[in-house]
Amino acid sequence: MEIDPFIFRLSIFVLSIFVGYYVVWSVTPSLHTPLMSVTNAISSVIIVGAIVAASSLSSDVGFELYNMFGLAAIVLAAINIFGGFLVTQRMLKMYKKKKKVK
Amino acid sequence: MTPNLAASLYLISGVLFILALRGLSSPETSRQGNFFGILGMALAITVTFLSVDILFSGFIFIICALAIGGSIGAIIAHKISMTAMPQLVAGFHSLVGLAAVLVALSAFYNPEAFGLGTFNNIKTASLIEMSIGTSIGAITFTGSVIAFSKLQGLMSSAAITFKGQHFINLLIGIGIVSLITYITINQNSHIFWLLIISSFLVGVLLIIPIGGADMPVVISMLNSYSGWAAAGIGFTLENTALIITGALVGSSGAILSYIMCKGMNRSFFSVILGGFGGTDSALQKNKDRKPVKSGNAEDAAFLMKNASSVIIVPGYGMAVAQAQHVLREMADNLKKHGVKVSYAVHPVAGRMPGHMNVLLAEANVPYDEVFEQENINSDFANTDVAFVIGANDVTNPVAKTDPQSPIYGMPILDVEKAKSILFVKRSLSPGYAGIDNELFYRDNTLMLFEDAKKMTEEIVKNLD
Numbered sequence: 001m002e003i004d005p006f007i008f009r010l011s012i013f014v015l016s017i018f019v020g021y022y023v024v025w026s027v028t029p030s031l032h033t034p035l036m037s038v039t040n041a042i043s044s045v046i047i048v049g050a051i052v053a054a055s056s057l058s059s060d061v062g063f064e065l066y067n068m069f070g071l072a073a074i075v076l077a078a079i080n081i082f083g084g085f086l087v088t089q090r091m092l093k094m095y096k097k098k099k100k101v102k
Numbered sequence: 103m104t105p106n107l108a109a110s111l112y113l114i115s116g117v118l119f120i121l122a123l124r125g126l127s128s129p130e131t132s133r134q135g136n137f138f139g140i141l142g143m144a145l146a147i148t149v150t151f152l153s154v155d156i157l158f159s160g161f162i163f164i165i166c167a168l169a170i171g172g173s174i175g176a177i178i179a180h181k182i183s184m185t186a187m188p189q190l191v192a193g194f195h196s197l198v199g200l201a202a203v204l205v206a207l208s209a210f211y212n213p214e215a216f217g218l219g220t221f222n223n224i225k226t227a228s229l230i231e232m233s234i235g236t237s238i239g240a241i242t243f244t245g246s247v248i249a250f251s252k253l254q255g256l257m258s259s260a261a262i263t264f265k266g267q268h269f270i271n272l273l274i275g276i277g278i279v280s281l282i283t284y285i286t287i288n289q290n291s292h293i294f295w296l297l298i299i300s301s302f303l304v305g306v307l308l309i310i311p312i313g314g315a316d317m318p319v320v321i322s323m324l325n326s327y328s329g330w331a332a333a334g335i336g337f338t339l340e341n342t343a344l345i346i347t348g349a350l351v352g353s354s355g356a357i358l359s360y361i362m363c364k365g366m367n368r369s370f371f372s373v374i375l376g377g378f379g380g381t382d383s384a385l386q387k388n389k390d391r392k393p394v395k396s397g398n399a400e401d402a403a404f405l406m407k408n409a410s411s412v413i414i415v416p417g418y419g420m421a422v423a424q425a426q427h428v429l430r431e432m433a434d435n436l437k438k439h440g441v442k443v444s445y446a447v448h449p450v451a452g453r454m455p456g457h458m459n460v461l462l463a464e465a466n467v468p469y470d471e472v473f474e475q476e477n478i479n480s481d482f483a484n485t486d487v488a489f490v491i492g493a494n495d496v497t498n499p500v501a502k503t504d505p506q507s508p509i510y511g512m513p514i515l516d517v518e519k520a521k522s523i524l525f526v527k528r529s530l531s532p533g534y535a536g537i538d539n540e541l542f543y544r545d546n547t548l549m550l551f552e553d554a555k556k557m558t559e560e561i562v563k564n565l566d
Contacts, residue, residue: 006227009337009345016349019120024354027126029449029474032358032456033187034136035126036325039351040194042119042139043332046201048112048150049216049339053208054164055156056215066208066215067160071167073204076197078171079178081143084194086179087187088136091460095129098468 034091041084047077103152109342111149116346118142123350129469146343184464185421188453189253192321196246198328199305202239202335203298206232209338210294216339222289228338229289233282235334236294237301242327244305249320252309253453259314267311274304312373318362319373321454326355358455365449367501367512392543394530396551399560402489402524405548407565409486411442413478415515416458417451419492419527423554426465429491432558433467435565444481445472446515448496479516488520492554494527498539507537523547526557 027035053070119142125135156164182190209232213219218228251257281297284290312320333348363370406412414433420426433443445467451458462472473481482488490497497517500507517523518541525547532538541547550557 005340006337009340009342012342013333013337013345013349016116016120016346017353020123020350020353021357023120023123023350024357027123028128029361030447030456030459030469030472031126031129031132032361033191033452033454033460034132034456035123035354036191036321036358036455037187037194038122038126038136038139039325039329039354040191040198042122042143042347043198043328043351044201045115045119045143045146045343045347046198046205046332046335048146048341048344049205049209049335050201051147051150051164052154052215052339053205053212054167055154055160056212064212066212069204069208069211071163073201073208074164074167075171075174076201076204078168079175080171080194080197080201081175082172083175083179083190085136085140085143086176087182087190088139089133090179091184091187091463092129092132092136094460094463094466095132095469096463096466097129098470 030095031092034088037084037088037091041081041088044077044080044084047074047081050074050077103149105153108149108153111145112341112343113346115142115146115149115343118145119343119347119350123354142343184460185424186254187457187460188317188321189250191454192246192250192253192324195321195324195328196243196250199239199242199244199246199331202328202331203236203243205335206236206239206338207294207298210291218338224289226286229286230282231334231337233285233294233297235331235338237278237282237297238327238334239331240298240301241305241308242324242331244302245309245320245327246305246324248306248309249317249324252314253317259317261313262310267307271304271307274300274307278304308374316366316368316373318450318452318454318457319359319366319368319370322355322358322362323374324355326352326359329353329355361449362455365513367509394542394549395545395547397524397548399550399552399557400564401548402550402557403561403564405522405524406436406441406487406489406561407439409441411444411481411485412436412487412489413482413485413517413520414443414445415488415490415493415497415517416445416447416462417491417493417496418453418458419494420554421452421458421461421492423492425491425555425558426461426467428555428558428562430462430465430467432562432565433471435562439565443471444478446475446478446482447472448475448493448515449513451493451496475513475515482516482519485520487522487524488517489524489526490517491526491558494532494539495537497541498537500537500540509537517541518544521546524550526550526552526554528553 050073118138122135122139125131213224252259329351336344447458501509501512501514
């Protein structure tokens, strides 16, 4: 009997949880706020689903409700992607080391 | 693009996201990490564009949607103040949740586009994944909206509780499970909407009983939920990048919730069940007011100038008063007098994990002068002055001595061991936990009753 592809995805999922567990524990506590904003940004990779939803436009019928859902989801995810990465960058720029002069 | 190539590229983008989080293990590598994240996102979006059959008109609409969302996001990221980070993150979580719901709805009405079967004839496994993802997404959405409103002050941050609350939650929870079961048997779009609406309701009911003091846990928890929602949709769309990311974000949020709970000495369940942060716990044990020594900026400046080491303990009160910049000025001034200055940050010192560190970094405090609790606690005993500004409960020694105290067992900063203690505080009022701090009445404590910013400015003047 062939293995259901679902099992492969489940394996990826479970292993990623473990990767996430160890990677996140190694994040220094002083960067926990940037961690939250960057996880916010990357979870918006859900935009790939939104693009598929919006692009399934049929030329004869024009826009369907599900295309609108897709487009709305693209706007929301894009806010998150740009907002999340940029605010993270802004925060990380502020972290400076002690100057050794004087 | 062939599906196999697309899937391999999605995998690479998932790996780039892992590297993005890995980069945050130290400030030096963090910017590179963020760059990996951006790269991973760009790759995922490009691959998607190349693998869909798309009409030119549709492409234009999508680019417009991207541009609109992107500009809004960029403007927000540019304008937001660092004190407002908690509400910003809560707001962003709500968007992820809503996007998950919208994508699922779209997949429900048009499963052909995603290769899930046809309308009213979707594969059972996909339906289950879709319903779970939608439900978590919807809970994340309304929950984050409530958290946002509480943090932004649009609604009272006090816990809202009523009789039978947990029973109602349980009932709706059972309802959601039954609805999901029903959907898998009978693909009815009305039921799908009903599922979304009841999940919206749960999101609201779940967050309103949680008080303002527990917000760090709530934000981390919603972070986790947004990840699980993304993973659920990832299973539906059979997209590796989304599954990996969802798992990463889900576990990241869960770990942060755990760290926050530990920092406040609260069990996760007691936070979820809510009710904390109200006023009813403010039962004062020692009604007889012992005498306190209060001083002025001059005394404080004299004391610190002549010290050889000072540890600054900032709390949320400091952030509210926007005193971080003048505080750094004070520290610079002290350093000129040859005083060794460091900062001690408690895990729950802000309104979200790591919030205080960002605020200090914004005020140009070098990150190697800022220490976590476990790294600095042993230094207090060899320190001349502990300067506590806007913090209270996290310094209270009853957490170690009095098993009856609500904060007993909470990890605290050992401020009491310093030779002298300065407290900048408006009054003797208790902190969030509603308990008196015996440190106020010690002989080596000097209370500075004033707004944090004003007092620090005064001290700076007196140091010159």
